[in-house]
Amino acid sequence: MSEIKNNEASPANAGGASGAEKDWAEAKAAFDNLKSKKPRPPKPHTAVTIAVSSRTLFNMVEERKVWEQEGLERYVSYQQEHEDQPLKPGAAFPFVKALMTVNTRLRELYPEGEELFDIVLxxxxxxxxxxxxxxSINHYDLLIERFCMTGGKSPIGYLKAYMTNLYLSKDSDKVQEAIEAGIAAATMFTPDMETELSETQLRVAFDGDAVLFSDESEIIVKQHGLDTFFEHERKNENTPLAQGPLKCFLEALGKLQKKFYAKNERLNCPIRTYLVTARSAASSGARVLKTLRSWGLEIDEALFLAGAPKGPLLQKIRPHIFFDDQMFHIEGAKELGTIAAHVPYGIGQKYHKGKLIEQPAKKS
Structure with a gap:
C-alpha cells in the first residue's frame, strides 16, 4: 500500500536528500523572485499529493464520444477547436476545490509551511x-501546476515518481493497476443529482473493511456467514486488522488535521473524516475502533449501520468523496447525490449484493 511520506532522510540516502534540498532551495529562490500572487506548489516529499485524471476533474462526456466515434485525430482537433471554451466541472471538482480551501487555511496558519495538498493532473x-x-483550470482559478500528459500511454508508471498519496480516475482498469502497485486509488462516479456541499470544510467518508482495513473479516462473512464473523471479531477484538488500500490516505489527512489542532483549531478544523461501515457496533465495532487507535489515527465520526443502506446517511453527511469497495453501496450513494469512489480491492469484487458473481471461465 502507498505509504505516508517520511520527511526525515535516512543515512543511506542523506546525500541524495541534501542534493534534492539544494535543488528545491534554488527552485524556490527563483520562484520567489518572480512577481506572482499565486502561492508556489509545496515540496513533493512533504505534500499530500492527489493525482486526478482529466475526466474526473472535468466533465468530458461529449469529448469522449468524439474520441470513441470519430477517432483520436478528430478528438485532438475537436479539443483544439474548443480550447477557449472551459470544460464543465466533473466528479472530482468539488473535492479539489475543498482541498484548496484546506490549503488556504494552512497557509494562513503556517505561511512558510510545506505540508499541504498538492494536486497533479x-x-x-x-x-x-x-x-x-x-x-479550464485557469478559468476556475484552480491551483494545479503539475501536469502529466502521457500521449495515449497509461500514466500509472508515473504515480510513484510524483509521490502520489491518492489517485482518482474514471478508468477502472487504471485504478486496479494503481491498487496493485500499492497506490491508494479509486474509480470516481458522478452522482445522479447535484447536492450542495460545504465550501469551508473538506469531508471525506470511508468504508471500513477492504478500504481502510484489509478484507480478512469480509472473507469470513462471505465464506462462513455472520455468526462465524461475529465470533471471529469477538475473539480477535484486541488484534488490529491489517491495513487496507486507503489507510495511508486517512493517515495523511490526520497528519494535516493535527496541524490545525496544534493551533487550537480542533473545533474549527477544515478537514472532517467519517467511517461509514455496514458493521454492527456491539457485535463487531470494537475491533475497528481499537485498530484505528493502535495505528495512532483518529476518525471524527464513526457510523455503524448494521447492514442498513448507506445512501440516506451519506445524504446527511454530504461528503466531497465517499470510498467503498462494493458497487451496490456506490450505486446507492450516487442515486442520492453522493460523490462516490469505488475501491476495487478484496473479496467483495467477487460479490454483488451478497451474491457471488459468476466468474468467466478461464481459458485452457
Whole structure:
C-alpha cells in the first residue's frame, strides 16, 4: 500500500536528500523572485499529493464520444477547436476545490509551511489537448501546476515518481493497476443529482473493511456467514486488522488535521473524516475502533449501520468523496447525490449484493 511520506532522510540516502534540498532551495529562490500572487506548489516529499485524471476533474462526456466515434485525430482537433471554451466541472471538482480551501487555511496558519495538498493532473491525453485543460483550470482559478500528459500511454508508471498519496480516475482498469502497485486509488462516479456541499470544510467518508482495513473479516462473512464473523471479531477484538488500500490516505489527512489542532483549531478544523461501515457496533465495532487507535489515527465520526443502506446517511453527511469497495453501496450513494469512489480491492469484487458473481471461465 502507498505509504505516508517520511520527511526525515535516512543515512543511506542523506546525500541524495541534501542534493534534492539544494535543488528545491534554488527552485524556490527563483520562484520567489518572480512577481506572482499565486502561492508556489509545496515540496513533493512533504505534500499530500492527489493525482486526478482529466475526466474526473472535468466533465468530458461529449469529448469522449468524439474520441470513441470519430477517432483520436478528430478528438485532438475537436479539443483544439474548443480550447477557449472551459470544460464543465466533473466528479472530482468539488473535492479539489475543498482541498484548496484546506490549503488556504494552512497557509494562513503556517505561511512558510510545506505540508499541504498538492494536486497533479494525471492524464493520458496528448500534449496538444493541454491548452484546453490549462485554460479550464485557469478559468476556475484552480491551483494545479503539475501536469502529466502521457500521449495515449497509461500514466500509472508515473504515480510513484510524483509521490502520489491518492489517485482518482474514471478508468477502472487504471485504478486496479494503481491498487496493485500499492497506490491508494479509486474509480470516481458522478452522482445522479447535484447536492450542495460545504465550501469551508473538506469531508471525506470511508468504508471500513477492504478500504481502510484489509478484507480478512469480509472473507469470513462471505465464506462462513455472520455468526462465524461475529465470533471471529469477538475473539480477535484486541488484534488490529491489517491495513487496507486507503489507510495511508486517512493517515495523511490526520497528519494535516493535527496541524490545525496544534493551533487550537480542533473545533474549527477544515478537514472532517467519517467511517461509514455496514458493521454492527456491539457485535463487531470494537475491533475497528481499537485498530484505528493502535495505528495512532483518529476518525471524527464513526457510523455503524448494521447492514442498513448507506445512501440516506451519506445524504446527511454530504461528503466531497465517499470510498467503498462494493458497487451496490456506490450505486446507492450516487442515486442520492453522493460523490462516490469505488475501491476495487478484496473479496467483495467477487460479490454483488451478497451474491457471488459468476466468474468467466478461464481459458485452457
Amino acid at each position: 494525471m492524464t493520458n491525453n496528448h500534449a496538444q489537448v493541454g491548452v484546453r485543460l490549462i485554460n
